[in-house]
Amino acid sequence: MENGNFIVTDPEGKYNFYGISAKTHVLKVDRTTIPRETELVTQSNRNAGDAGSRFVDLKYGELHRADFAIVGGMADSTERLNAELIARSKLVEAKNDTLEQAVKTELTLDPDYDTDTTDNVDASGCNINGDLDLGNNCDSAIVNEMVNPIDSRVDMTVTTVAPPVEKELEEYLKEVASNDVAFINLNEGQQLSTYKQMVQVQAPLGSVFTLYANGKAVSEQKIGKTAEQEKQNVTAFDYYAVDLQRGKNTLRGVATDINGQVISEQTIKVLTPDSLQAIDYRTQAQLVPADGISEYQVVISLKDRDNRPYIGTTSLTLDTNIGRINLKDDSQDKAGTQITVSGGELLIPVIAPSVPGKGELVIDTGSSKQIIPLQFTAQLRPLLAVGIVEGAISLKDFDGSSITDAQGAFEQELNDFAGNDDYTASGRAAMFLKGKVRGDYSAYACI
Numbered sequence: 186m187e188n189g190n191f192i193v194t195d196p197e198g199k200y201n202f203y204g205i206s207a208k209t210h211v212l213k214v215d216r217t218t219i220p221r222e223t224e225l226v227t228q229s230n231r232n233a234g235d236a237g238s239r240f241v242d243l244k245y246g247e248l249h250r251a252d253f254a255i256v257g258g259m260a261d262s263t264e265r266l267n268a269e270l271i272a273r274s275k276l277v278e279a280k281n282d283t284l285e286q287a288v289k290t291e292l293t294l295d296p297d298y299d300t301d302t303t304d305n306v307d308a309s310g311c312n313i314n315g316d317l318d319l320g321n322n323c324d325s326a327i328v329n330e331m332v333n334p335i336d337s338r339v340d341m342t343v344t345t346v347a348p349p350v351e352k353e354l355e356e357y358l359k360e361v362a363s364n365d366v367a368f369i370n371l372n373e374g375q376q377l378s379t380y381k382q383m384v385q386v387q388a389p390l391g392s393v394f395t396l397y398a399n400g401k402a403v404s405e406q407k408i409g410k411t412a413e414q415e416k417q418n419v420t421a422f423d424y425y426a427v428d429l430q431r432g433k434n435t436l437r438g439v440a441t442d443i444n445g446q447v448i449s450e451q452t453i454k455v456l457t458p459d460s461l462q463a464i465d466y467r468t469q470a471q472l473v474p475a476d477g478i479s480e481y482q483v484v485i486s487l488k489d490r491d492n493r494p495y496i497g498t499t500s501l502t503l504d505t506n507i508g509r510i511n512l513k514d515d516s517q518d519k520a521g522t523q524i525t526v527s528g529g530e531l532l533i534p535v536i537a538p539s540v541p542g543k544g545e546l547v548i549d550t551g552s553s554k555q556i557i558p559l560q561f562t563a564q565l566r567p568l569l570a571v572g573i574v575e576g577a578i579s580l581k582d583f584d585g586s587s588i589t590d591a592q593g594a595f596e597q598e599l600n601d602f603a604g605n606d607d608y609t610a611s612g613r614a615a616m617f618l619k620g621k622v623r624g625d626y627s628a629y630a631c632i
Contacts (some may be wrong), residue, residue, distance in 0.1 A: 187615040194276040207245040213571035222258040345528030346496040354421040356413035364419035366449040378497035381426040392440035417510040458489040464555040475541040476562035483533045494529035507544025509536040565621040572616030
């Protein structure tokens with residue numbers, strides 16, 4: 186609109202503004218958000234010769250309808266256009282979930298008396314003329330750049346620690362090449378996620394086998410399963426819930442004969458973390474524009490009390506007041522985005538908003554929070570300008586007491602523009618401009 190308010194349509198192309206003053210307004214379509222190879226079509230004289238904009242003559246208490254129409258280009262087919270419209274409709278349903286996230290937001294019961302309430306929320310639900318530091322949660326439109334991958338996309342590296350992989354003993358023994366003592370599911374320096382650990386180990390068939398954890402023999406009652414392979418003369422054991430301690434642990438497997446002579450043995454060291462203590466993070470170095478499609482990546486690392494990776498399965502709540510977290514929500518009934526992390530690190534992609542600004546990404550473990558600052562820069566988009574100049578001249582007898590002032594920053598009439606007892610003239614003007622000028626500058630104006 187001429188005052189900068191904007192709206193993003195639903196999957197069917199429908200939209201609505203509410204709380205609009207009863208006067209003449211102008212609407213303009215952002216041509217970067219319509220399908221390629223299409224043309225806007227003039228529908229009435231209210232388009233004033235420009236199919237991409239139209240006047241809206243709004244009366245008091247009126248529900249006014251303002252449509253825009255597109256058709257395929259000369260070399261385009263209706264089938265291709267219909268297919269693209271269907272695909273875009275599905276994409277809108279997938280990405281414009283701001284309302285759903287807002288409904289799930291926890292409400293603050295204590296009032297904030299420091300909040301600046303001079304600007305109301307616009308009809309679109311987006312106040313784009315406010316302080317950029319406040320962030321923005323507006324849904325974003327689909328623009329043509331979505332058709333092709335973004336060349337500037339950054340893929341940050343995530344280093345996760347794989348948990349031990351338990352194996353079926355019978356299948357494992359079919360492929361074993363030696364009957365020496367060996368740990369099956371654990372390796373030297375393995376990082377574990379729990380103090381109670383399943384330990385799988387093989388030993389020579391017929392030997393007396395003993396497993397030691399930090400110098401203490403593990404009870405045979407911990408053995409839950411045994412398998413044998415006579416061809417390779419080897420046996421294997423599953424020790425369940427072997428007790429370990431925080432930090433470094435030594436596991437030693439010893440096979441002896443009936444006389445107590447050692448036949449074979451192996452010793453490995455494994456690491457067991459303490460409880461989750463901290464969340465470290467790193468972000469991509471390059472800022473992204475607030476174009477509604479670019480992705481800003483954040484990698485979080487879970488650490489224990491010894492600053493080692495905490496690889497245990499952990500539930501986190503993610504929330505942001507700018508952009509949109511592009512991860513699947515594990516629980517639609519809870520506030521924020523519910524995520525389960527395994528392996529110690531997680532990549533969090535944040536889709537840029539449509540308006541530049543600063544905000545925060547909050548990581549909540551339930552017992553502590555980590556706040557990560559976010560910032561999205563202005564997009565160097567094609568220039569978009571919309572405005573209106575409206576005036577009225579009356580040559581009849583004029584009663585000065587009949588003048589009433591309109592309210593609002595963009596709605597005030599120009600009283601006493603000219604006039605005497607025989608005639609009067611009044612008018613108003615409003616304009617909104619946003620986009621790239623001189624190649625590498627972004628201009629923003631609202632008059």
